[in-house]
Amino acid sequence: MDFLKSAVASAIAKGPAFPYSFGDRVDLDPSIWTLYNGTRREDGSNCSIFSFDVTANKARLPLARNALKKLRTLRHPGVIKVLDTVETESYIYIATERLVPLRWHVKRKSLSPETLKWGLFNIARTIKFINDEASSVHGSLKVASIFTSESGEWKLGGFEVLSNVKDDDAIIYNYGSLVPDAARYTPPELARNGWDAIKRSNHWVVDSFNFGVLIYEAFNGDFAGSDQAGQTKNVPPTMQTGYKRLVNANPKARISVANFLDMGQRHGAFFDSPLIKLTDGIEKLGVKTEDERESFLEDLNDLTDDFPEDFFKMKVLPELLKSVEFGGGGPKAFGIVMKIGTKLSNDDFEAKVTPVVIRLFANPDRGIRVCLLDNLPLMIDRFTNRIVNDKIFPQVVGGFTDIAPIVREQTLKSVLVFVPKLSDRTINGELLRYLAKTANDEQPGIRTNTTICLGKIAKNLGTSSRSKVLIAAFSRSLRDPFVHARNAALLALAATVEHFTPEDIATRILPAICAVLLDKEKLVRDQATKTMDIFMQRIRKAAAAMPDSVLPPPAVAEANGAARMSTPQPDANNGAGGSGGGWAGWAISSFTNKLSAAAGEIEPGATGTPPAATTPATTAPPSSRPTMHSTASASTLHRQAVRSPSATQPMSRNSSSSNVGGDSFFADGADDADAAAEDDAWGAMDDSFGDDGGDAWGNDDAGSDENSDPFSAKPVKKTTTATSSRTASGSGGVQPFGDDDAEPDFAGWLAAQEAKKKSNIAGGGKILPKGLSKTGGASSSSSRVPSTSRPVAKPAVKPAAKPAAKPVAKKINLAPKDDDDADGWGDGW
Structure with missing residues (x-):
């Protein structure tokens, strides 16, 4: 074989120039010709070369010369196409189009x-x-x-x-x-x-x-x-x-x-077959009338898969592409192009179809655009990522804002096909911007498909913005008036659960799902329950991996001097009927602790005259625990512990202010059994926070007796029993505390507060909220302290100024929300 090639090459070198190179020899039936595959040197295109050796087969030279002559002069589509010929005394070469002997097939x-x-x-x-x-x-x-x-x-x-x-x-x-x-x-x-x-x-x-x-x-x-x-x-x-x-x-x-x-x-x-009709009329497709072209394309589409692939690739495909682009073939012709294109190699598809498809995407014809998007799955794998990002997708995005809904919908559906070929920058930038527009589309079906699309491409979104985008989109869809949009949002959330953190699920996703648990449509309600279960499993798993508490152990807290609060323990005494008081036991216990500390800090003083300040060191605690009247219950003590005394009774500001947050405020001196006595303690505590608008915890700007701070007066020195009696009888007010040896009269003070509230109501004040009991009336008052129906008069002399040398502790406003909070819990809950 090599010898033959060298002989042919040497013969060519001695003869006229032949601009073709010889390749492999092709087997033939017995013939006077030797057939070679060849290439054209100028452009590398394929050809075939018939070679006749004159010296080796001189007797048949007339046959070779006759064939050469007839091939040159006879022109017909069914005759071999001759490219070039060379004849010398030693050889005859005929270069033709690339051929394969029919015998092979x-x-x-x-x-x-x-x-x-x-x-x-x-x-x-x-x-x-x-x-x-x-x-x-x-x-x-x-x-x-x-x-x-x-x-x-x-x-x-x-x-x-x-x-x-x-x-x-x-x-x-x-x-x-x-x-x-x-x-x-x-x-x-x-x-x-x-x-x-x-x-x-x-x-x-x-x-x-x-x-x-x-x-x-x-x-x-x-x-x-x-x-x-x-x-x-x-x-x-x-x-x-x-x-x-x-x-x-x-x-x-x-x-x-x-x-x-x-x-x-x-x-x-x-010979009356679709294939023969096709080949007979394909070259005339451009000059056919619209009806003829429509009928021709119908016959072409009915062809089975056994058509000659090479003919369709080389002859039919170029004609159809020209018809689609210039001849009005339209979507039907392009559909046949895609049918043929599935049998093409990647190189052939890139050379013959890709350039036309890129130009067609820029075509403003909506029919062509929809047809391209419909057939996109058949050809997307034939395009490189660079072609999709740089040439095709920039033309496609115009469909997101097209006035025709069908174009917007088909463009949206094509996103799933494009995404594997798009760069991260395109997905998280340009694509998301357009999806945000279709999520607000006037067509409910397009909004629904946008939700579905986001759920399917969630894994392709950037990790930094994925959860933010998905939560915002799906939460909006959960509020969509279209039932299938809400259902799609629930399905998408369930499908993308792995992309959300437990914190996002607990704070953002579950509240949104709860809103549709009672949706008007059963379809949505059922799916909401299923989706809720999926997310709750994730929450339970995350909660099981969390520590029981992040607070330091009690021993460490006591070593650091931290405030200690009596918290009910899960024991037998903490049940529904135990002394722990159930879930409310800790709060009542804390107030009892405060009562124990406050009872030893507040001292009686004269009303109407500014008492002299004294330090907490000079205030001696009572020698024994005071004995309460039989008419006062434990819950009354609790109410009075947090209720403000009247403005006429001074209190040591320094001691009360410093105790807020200190050990004495949550002291353990009160008995836990007293702390959980009655269930109406919550309503009584609300009473004590001043329904008339005053601040029960230390505002200094009270201007009248109704709005004055009962705890805002300066601390006073210890007074005698005569002074206490004179105060009670001379001022006409209620003195909540008697002599040093007497018990504190919280019931009397409470009666005075209720009288003030009645006076406020008569004068246009606020009405107590429903459920707040007016406890501690005249029947609860001590016989030694008279009960009045009018509020205590304003002191004639203003309180003395604070000592300049005594620093004032920072006040903490612990007052509840205003009464206009309808649910009673407010933001504090």
Whole structure:
């Protein structure tokens, strides 16, 4: 093989320039030619080269020269296309389009019956042209004389003895028998009488017999001799009648190839097939009327998958693309393009289809755009990421804002196809901006599809903004008036649960889902319950991994001097009927602790005269625990512990202020059993926070007795019993604390507060909220302290100024919310 190539190269070097390079040798049936695959040096395009060695086969040189002459002069679509020729004394080269011998396909039986019919149809038309228009006879028609081009079309060659019958010295008469395998394919009359017998009958009878042999050979693979002529094995039934008349032993009874062609083109005959109609009309597609084009495309779409791929790739596809882009073929023609494109290699698709598709995406025709988006899944894998990001997707995004809803919807659906090819920057930037617009679209279906789309591309979103985008989008969809949009949001949340942190689930997602647990539509309610269960499983798993508490142990807290609060423990005394008071036990216990500390800090003083300040060190605690009246319950003590005394009673500011947050405020001196006595302690505590608008915890700007701070007066020195009696009888007010040895009268002080509230109501003050009991009336008052129905009068003399040297502790406003809080819990809960 290498020797042959070198010999050919040396021969070319001695002769005229031949701008083609020889490649591999192609196997042929017995022939005077040697066939090579070649390439054109100028552009590297493929070709085939027929080579004839003059010195090695000088006897058949007239046959080679006749073939060269006829190929140069005979022009027909069914004839091999010649690119260049070279003839010297030592060789003849004919460069043609790239060809493959038909024998290869026949041996492998790789052609379907419809494709065989289509090929025979093309050869029949070519023979008709040679016999009728050229008044010639081929003389060597057989499988070895036929080749297939890159488009799969059958091309006729073997022109060694092609002759014009009008020429008396035609080569066929003298050299017909020199053609290789001539004896096997020679008609019976020529075998008996010689080639001159052609002159005594119609010139086309030779080609008619040979065409009949070609039919048998194409469907059966081989032809042994004239004895097989007329056998119908594997020949289509519709073709058998015409086939027998072609191979009739009597030349006068034979029909011409032209007659056989006419028979086959009748309605319902063997050449009346969609494939043949397609190939016959594809080149005229651009000049067809709209109705003709529509009918042609319908027939083309009905083709099965056994059509010749090469022909569709090389011939049909370019014509269809031109029809789609310029000829008005529209979406139907593009659908056929995609059907053909699935059988193309990536290189062929990129070379033939991709440039046209890029131009079509820029086409403003909405029908074309929708068709492109519909067929996008069939071709997206053929595009590189760079082409999608730089050339296709920038043209597609215009569909998100198109005025036609169908274009917006198809553009939205195409996102799922585009996302694997898009860069992270495009997804998290441009794409999300457009999805935010479609999420607010006027069409409910587009809004719903946007939610579905976001759920499916969640894994492609950036981790830094993924949860934020999804929560915002799905929460909005949960409020959508369209039922399927809400349901889609719940489904999307359930599908993307792994993308959310437990904190996001607890604080943002679950509250949004709770809003649709009682949706008006059962579809939404059921899905909301399922989605809630999914997220609650995630929350339970996260909560199980958390520590029991982040507070330091009690031993560490006591070592650090931290405030200690009596908290109920989960023991037998903390049950529903135990002394712990259930879940409210700790709060009542704390107030009792405060009572124990405050009882030893507040001292009696004269009303109406500013008492002198004293330090906490000079205030001696009572020698024994005071004994309460039988009419006062433990809950009354609790209320009075947090209720403000009247403005006429001074209190040590320094001691009370410093105790807020200190050990004495949550002291353990009170008995836990007293702390949980009655259930109405909550209402009594609310009473003590001053419904008249005052601050029960130390505002210094009170201007009247009703609004004054009971705990805002300066601390006073210890006074005598006479002073206390004089205060009670002389001022007409209520003194909550008696002598040093007497018990503190919280009930009397409470009665005075209720009298003030009645006075406020009469004067236009606020009405107590429902449920707050007015406890501690006259029946609860101590006999030693008179109860009045009017509020305590304003002191005649303003309190003395604070000592300059005594620092004042920072006040903490612990007052509850205003009464306009309807639910009673407010933000503090």
